[in-house]
Amino acid sequence: MKEIMTNYYINAKTARESGKKVAWITSGGPVEPLIAMDVIPVYPENHGAMIGASKMGVDLCEKAEEMGYSSDLCSYARADIACATVNGGPIGGLPEPDFLVCCNNICGTVLKWYEVVARYYDVPLFILDTPFVHGEFTDAAKKYVIRQINEYIEFLEHVCGKKIDSDRMEEVARLSVEAQRLWQRVLDSATHKPSPMTAFDAFFHLALIVTLRGTRETVDYYKALADEMDERIAAGISMVPNEKYRLIWDNLPIWYKTRWLSEKFASYDACLVADTYTAAWSGVLHLIDEGNFLETMAVAYSNVYINISLDMMIGTLEKMIEKYDADGLVMHSNRSCKPYSFGQYDLARMVSEKIGIPTLIIEADMVDERSFSQSQVETRIDAFMETLKGY
Amino acid sequence: MLTAGIDIGSITAKAAVIEDGHIKGTRVDFTGYNAKGAGKRVFDALLKDIGLAADEIEFIVATGYGRNSVDFADKSITEITCHAMGAHFIDPKVRFIIDVGGQDSKVIKIDGTGKVLDFAMNDKCAAGTGRFLEVMARALEVDLDRFADLCEKADKPSKISSTCTVFAESEIISLISRGEKRENIIAGLHDSVASRISAMARRVGVERPVMMTGGVAKNMGAVFALERKLECKISVSPYAQVNGAIGAAILASRK
Numbered sequence: 001m002k003e004i005m006t007n008y009y010i011n012a013k014t015a016r017e018s019g020k021k022v023a024w025i026t027s028g029g030p031v032e033p034l035i036a037m038d039v040i041p042v043y044p045e046n047h048g049a050m051i052g053a054s055k056m057g058v059d060l061c062e063k064a065e066e067m068g069y070s071s072d073l074c075s076y077a078r079a080d081i082a083c084a085t086v087n088g089g090p091i092g093g094l095p096e097p098d099f100l101v102c103c104n105n106i107c108g109t110v111l112k113w114y115e116v117v118a119r120y121y122d123v124p125l126f127i128l129d130t131p132f133v134h135g136e137f138t139d140a141a142k143k144y145v146i147r148q149i150n151e152y153i154e155f156l157e158h159v160c161g162k163k164i165d166s167d168r169m170e171e172v173a174r175l176s177v178e179a180q181r182l183w184q185r186v187l188d189s190a191t192h193k194p195s196p197m198t199a200f201d202a203f204f205h206l207a208l209i210v211t212l213r214g215t216r217e218t219v220d221y222y223k224a225l226a227d228e229m230d231e232r233i234a235a236g237i238s239m240v241p242n243e244k245y246r247l248i249w250d251n252l253p254i255w256y257k258t259r260w261l262s263e264k265f266a267s268y269d270a271c272l273v274a275d276t277y278t279a280a281w282s283g284v285l286h287l288i289d290e291g292n293f294l295e296t297m298a299v300a301y302s303n304v305y306i307n308i309s310l311d312m313m314i315g316t317l318e319k320m321i322e323k324y325d326a327d328g329l330v331m332h333s334n335r336s337c338k339p340y341s342f343g344q345y346d347l348a349r350m351v352s353e354k355i356g357i358p359t360l361i362i363e364a365d366m367v368d369e370r371s372f373s374q375s376q377v378e379t380r381i382d383a384f385m386e387t388l389k390g391y
Numbered sequence: 392m393l394t395a396g397i398d399i400g401s402i403t404a405k406a407a408v409i410e411d412g413h414i415k416g417t418r419v420d421f422t423g424y425n426a427k428g429a430g431k432r433v434f435d436a437l438l439k440d441i442g443l444a445a446d447e448i449e450f451i452v453a454t455g456y457g458r459n460s461v462d463f464a465d466k467s468i469t470e471i472t473c474h475a476m477g478a479h480f481i482d483p484k485v486r487f488i489i490d491v492g493g494q495d496s497k498v499i500k501i502d503g504t505g506k507v508l509d510f511a512m513n514d515k516c517a518a519g520t521g522r523f524l525e526v527m528a529r530a531l532e533v534d535l536d537r538f539a540d541l542c543e544k545a546d547k548p549s550k551i552s553s554t555c556t557v558f559a560e561s562e563i564i565s566l567i568s569r570g571e572k573r574e575n576i577i578a579g580l581h582d583s584v585a586s587r588i589s590a591m592a593r594r595v596g597v598e599r600p601v602m603m604t605g606g607v608a609k610n611m612g613a614v615f616a617l618e619r620k621l622e623c624k625i626s627v628s629p630y631a632q633v634n635g636a637i638g639a640a641i642l643a644s645r646k
Binding site: 345352358361363371373375376379380382383386387390 | 456468469470471472495506507508509510511512514515594
């Protein structure tokens, strides 16, 4: 993984020399056409996660605040915008983009964020608008998104100065779907008791399905990983040594505290067996038809976990709790990510009423450590685990 | 069997000793800078009060924010679980506990055995806690113990709009300079604390009967304000401030 990601960033940073174009794209955006056009996709959000994991978030967030951005703004956006001006962070800043692709299926912040980036680098920006799915995805909405996918292809052909190769697009589509299936297989391995992996492992292995789906190396990587999980199950190896409690995580990871959290839960023999976040990159697989990839992709990208109503979210959550046979839910109320955190109290109540398992809510932020108070979080986790154990 | 509970809070350290389901004694001291020393100090002082030696105590449970610094304790359990057990011990009918301590406030829903069903705590903000009232008492130059009496004399409680302790303090100062009566400001402060806590209580879902514990429960002005907000009767534990320590001692006896 480290090797693939290092090569990926080296290639992206030397794209100019190798005559390739670089596009910045949102984490939930349709990357497949970029791969088919031989463009290197770069993810400011993945970069934000790296900044958070390397504990460089506070400095960069403060820098953004000095520039005039509100401390209420998403910490990925703040860290990334600040990073562009100082070429700081763990990899010395992202390679400059030739153009930008912004899909608002994950939030509304990306619209303004990408507009800022477009102005800063003076590059073209393509916006893919995916309407929020309140209940059903209407025909009108479907037509609207499909039409934009066609415009997206035209935009790519224009900025790249070449036509899209439909055979290549089909190949990329096939690889993307295969990678998503394999990613799901990796995640599914945690249904086994005891689980061969935890959500903290999923947070780590996630990078490729986000950044490089549609490539052969991603497929190979997840194939090997899924096989490894099967081997672990066959050998009776569990990630948490004496797994007693199975928990589901909701929202983005707290990148700078994953190790502490992982050890904390493990000390209670609790395994985070699944999470709504990493599952999002294969969660809409059932909506994709490989034979009609571009059109069905449009629908699939619109139906991701945080672009749907609470009623639909609870359906997904309920299935996940049943599938992984979870004893409790841990929700990260993420100060940065409003669309993900909004409604968590309602979801917690619904889970308690419908399934009867308890929820722990942790208030924090994915990158900005100033929003994390360890002793308060620790007391909440301790009390929650005491409740689960039934003192 | 003799067991003890030590509750190290942000402002005070509490200790309780239980013998076969009966309270032998309790004690409250200030925590001060050294949480570790405070636990030992309050425990030793209590043992002296009730004429017992440390080796007569069979099991000790520590709780509160400083729970992990009490090195002579046999086990540490969070204040959520301990408060639930303490309130259940004082009154087994209680189903909902509102605990307002020095730096945090929490609401706990329990079942008929004292087991925690759900809980919520304040986060990253001291508004709605004992410390909030302490800071305001200083600004008003009134002893905190007089808050309840003065509050009764209020004719028109002031509106305290700020949700932040530091900003609320400057709000109080401007109210004072405008000539607002102390009694009204104090009543307004109690209302402000009550609204924050009632929002948290509603989130968990209030079950009756409700009991209030923690140092702030000694202030009847705050208790009445909460009763009005939640539209229900709230009993105050006679052992409000040492409730967590009592719960810890009870849990210690079950080990």
